[in-house]
Amino acid sequence: MSTESKTETSVGQVENLKEKVISAIKLVYDPEIPVDVYDLGLIYEITVYPVNNVYVLMTLTSPNCPSAEFIPS
Known part of the structure; x- marks a missing residue:
């Protein structure tokens, strides 16, 4: 029997969710170049917390990016 609580997220579940994200x-x-924001290097960190909460730390290519409001959402 597993000693893991049902509310805890296993390492495999974390990695699976991270890959989906x-x-x-x-x-x-x-929108200015045909490269996705992940491969462009705009994502600095992806952290999966218990109960499927995900934190994404990212930046834009420039503070004056015309899509500054659109890309993060």
């Missing part, structure tokens, strides 16, 4: 982020492209 990365796959979703790769669908977001910088």
